[in-house]
Amino acid sequence: MALTNSSPFTPGILLPQFSLPDVTTGHTVTAKDFAASPLLVVIFLCRHCPYVVHVLPEIPRLAADYLPRGAAFVGISSNDAASYPEDSPENLARMARDHVIPFPILHDASQETARAFEAACTPEFYVYDAGRTLRYHGRLDGSTPGNGQPCDGSELRRALDTLVAGLPLLEAQHPSTGCNIKWK
Secondary structure, eight states, X not given: OOEEEOOOOOTTOBOOOOEEEBTTTOOEEEGGGGTTOSEEEEEEOOSSOHHHHHHTTHHHHHHHHHGGGTEEEEEEEOSOTTTOXXXXXXXXXXXXXXXXXXXXXXXXXXXXXXXXXXXXXXXXXXXXXXXXXXXXXXXXXXXXXXXXXXXXXXXXXXXHHHHHTTOOOOSOOOOOEEEEOOOO
16 A cells, blocks of 8 residues: 545546446446536545545445435546455445445446546545536545544535535645555
């Protein structure tokens, strides 16, 4: 594992298009499938990263709180599954079932989607508005494995609350920290 930070927030970037298989259903999911949602939360994740394992219990709670408020969620795993078999589609599907994740988890075998997002680490969080302009890019909260801070999603929750209310984000955004994406 190489500890990696996400790139700094750059406002105004548009949602990259993607078309990837859902690991639980096998159906292809595209960016256009979320067109009706006023907010789209994209989470780059994997199964084996201790930083993802640390935040994984909060992710379904976050989705349960914001799906009814109109936010859509999608997870994307771009790790090289040949070198990291824990991140294979089958194991990602098991993770989704075990943690009762209520949104699609997609497998980016070509890693083209991760490159289009300029994703660097897992976990890494992006929030797009109705026009699919990037409004938040950073971490879930200040917790990391072993630092003693609560994993409560506080930073992402504040951003989502602000965006759901139609207000501009004024708070500083902190980069995500986690395992680097395992490139081929």
